[in-house]
Amino acid sequence: MKKTTAIIVNWNDKDVISECIQSLLNQDRPEIDIIVSDNGSNDGSIDFIREQFPSVQIIRNGENLGFGSAVNRGLSAAKGDYLIFLNSDLQLDPKCIGILARFLDSDSSVGGAIPKILYHNQRDTINSLGVLINYTGIAYPNLLGQKDPGHLEPFESACGGIFMLRREVYVAVGGFDEDLFLYHEDHDLSWRIRLAGWKLKVNTNAIMYHHYHFNKGIRKLYYSEKNRLHILLKNLNLKTLVIISPALVLIEFSQWIHAAINGWFSLKIKSYFEILSLLPRIYLKRRGLKSLRKIPDSEIIRIYQGTLAVSGIQNPLLTHILSPTLDIYWKLIRNL
Incomplete structure (x- = not known):
């Protein structure tokens, strides 16, 4: 064992x-x-x-x-x-680690396995079944706040922050990127694992319970935005970045409006200067990923979303304008 x-x-x-x-x-x-x-x-x-x-x-x-x-x-x-x-x-169900470990034992192509995460105080309600990621890099929990459907077959996902990995996989991809202080560091690690040719799976028989509190603070928004751009610039090929650039411009414009209305515009601008200061390091990381890359961008982002439906945020402009526009563009470019 x-x-x-x-x-x-x-x-x-x-x-x-x-x-x-x-x-x-x-x-x-x-x-x-x-x-x-x-x-x-x-x-x-x-x-x-x-x-x-x-x-x-x-x-x-x-x-x-x-x-x-x-x-x-x-x-x-x-x-x-x-x-x-x-x-x-987090609190783990007594069988959680055993289920994940046996799942990894059974399939050498799976580099990491993720449990089903339920609310600690609502144990029939999902906190996360992996993570959904829009192709512009915005990530959010899958099925947040929905009733637990019970057993589901394991399915591929970006990781949800709490997961089991093979040691050799973690070492091979270089562990967590320490330039990402808070938020999206799991998204980045997940991306590199899949880039190197391993799969990530959600095994819904393994269960964890989470003391979850939705955080809309401006500190989270700052780190999330900075790291989102960092990850895209580091992990995507130049061709892919050019193809999705109109959608990225649209997202940035919408974030400027959100930041101006909600009092974090100066932090949004600060995130750009932070990214500029990190460009030499990002360039070196891009070069390092060339030897790791076994899977093309098109395969990596095939599980990403065209729509943008962030749980906990109800905004008609997001629902009726931004998300449909992003989805239309995604359908036009996803096979390029």
């Missing part, structure tokens, strides 16, 4: 991390090591973990490095053949 290492990222999460760790200890699959990669917590959570869960290994990063960088630090101590990365506000 292959060994599994779980890496939990903690940042002042004393109130919820106990439940997460205990759910890992309660798994029906033996040989699970648990590592907590701590991003400079000052709420007493580290002392609490040491006292309550002495078998858990703790890596202290000293400051908030973001999710991806914290996972990369945790990997330095990981010994498992399978790696599972998760935030501290």
Whole structure:
């Protein structure tokens, strides 16, 4: 049986991390090591973990490095053949890791497997079945807030942030991009995994429960927008970027309006300067991806969406103008 290492990222999460760790200890699959990669917590959570869960290994990063960088630090101590990365506000069903591991055992073409994520306080309601991504790079949870349909056959998806990977896959694609401090780092890792020829699957028999809170704060919007552009510039070929550029211009224009109305226009402009400062690094990353790339852009983005229907955001301009326009253009270009 292959060994599994779980890496939990903690940042002042004393109130919820106990439940997460205990759910890992309660798994029906033996040989699970648990590592907590701590991003400079000052709420007493580290002392609490040491006292309550002495078998858990703790890596202290000293400051908030973001999710991806914290996972990369945790990997330095990981010994498992399978790696599972998760935030501290999750509770795993006792069979979750075993189901995902056996799924990976059964199909060597699958590089990573993702569980079905339900709301912690509404356990018949979906938080995420993977992630839907519009071809302009905007990502959102699949089936957020809808009733759990029960069993579904595993299906291909971009990852949803909490997933199990083969160790060799994680190492081969270079782990998380540490230039992506918060948000979309899972989207980027997912993209590179599929670029290298592996599949990502959602296995709906594996279940997690999430203490979910929808965040519309401007800090999230800033990081999401900056990282969205970063990922597109890094991972898409120049030809693809040129083809989708009219849609990207439309999205940018709509984001300017949204930013101006909602008080984060200066942060939107700041995101452009951040991207400009990162262009030399992005160029080097693009060169590095040439040796990794086994799958063309057309195959990568075939599961992406033409429409844009972000759960939690109800806007008639989005629903009746922006989304249909993006979809029409997508139908025109997707086979080019």
